[in-house]
Amino acid sequence: MVEVPAQQRSTRQRRAVSAILDDLDGFASAQQIHDKLSHRGEKVGLSTVYRNLQALVDAAQVDMIRADDGEVLYRRCNAGHHHHHLVCRSCGRTVEVSGSAIERWAEAVAAEHAFVEVEHTIEVFGTCSSCAAR
Amino acid sequence: MVEVPAQQRSTRQRRAVSAILDDLDGFASAQQIHDKLSHRGEKVGLSTVYRNLQALVDAAQVDMIRADDGEVLYRRCNAGHHHHHLVCRSCGRTVEVSGSAIERWAEAVAAEHAFVEVEHTIEVFGTCSSCAAR
DNA sequence: GACTTCTGTGAGAACGGTTGTCAAAACGAT
């Protein structure tokens, strides 16, 4: 008999990556996550970290943004709805924000110039109060 | 006698890069610009293209954005004021847009969470009418 | 023009983040 393809097996590595994301309160790069895993004594290959992060992004369980220098950053995303981020560029602490005003503005601007299949990228970077206190 | 340092010499390569940017109506990557130069018979080293583009960005004469795949795209920027872009993801055609509503939203959101030294990235991507007509 | 000085150039190497390869390991259903 052909079994149902269990297209997501539970492995030690997958659980470890997921656990790191749970303990993280801001965005982190794949390599930073890999380092944190090593620190915990979890031996996980770098390729595996990349693969699992990508899978989580595809499953909409993780948000992905790109830092100024081009590095990709990941963060667990609980919210199921469309939102944006206010990120501390020093410690990575992040607040999820959203606003219908912006969404309407983006759509209006696109419609005004007859663009279709519209997407947008909106990220706000700053220094959080704790980091500014130094 | 020590002359005044003319911190920007006029070279064939610099003029060639600038000319390409003038003829371009959308964003293009450094390598695309390098290819266009070769096509015109202008021999300019890739490093030189990167250097001159960076110099133009520093001089606020060129806008720089990052494509989804991380590649950096450049485009001549006439406007001296803060603005954002509505970019066709297919042909690169670009409209410069701005709106005080968004600017105020970004500031309000940051202030609400006590973030300082705030910057933001807002880009709208879509398919322009000519590209959608295919 | 000739001479000098200092910036700009370019071929190639190096870099850094990310993705691909593929044999071995591990999961999970039976």
Add this chain to the structure above:
DNA sequence: ATCGTTTTGACAACCGTTCTCACAGAAGTC
């Protein structure tokens, strides 16, 4: 335990970008 399939990981390959440094060539001076 066995088997078919997924997952892993060491390592190489990739790709855009930056660095290196000997040399070319602007521009100022006489």
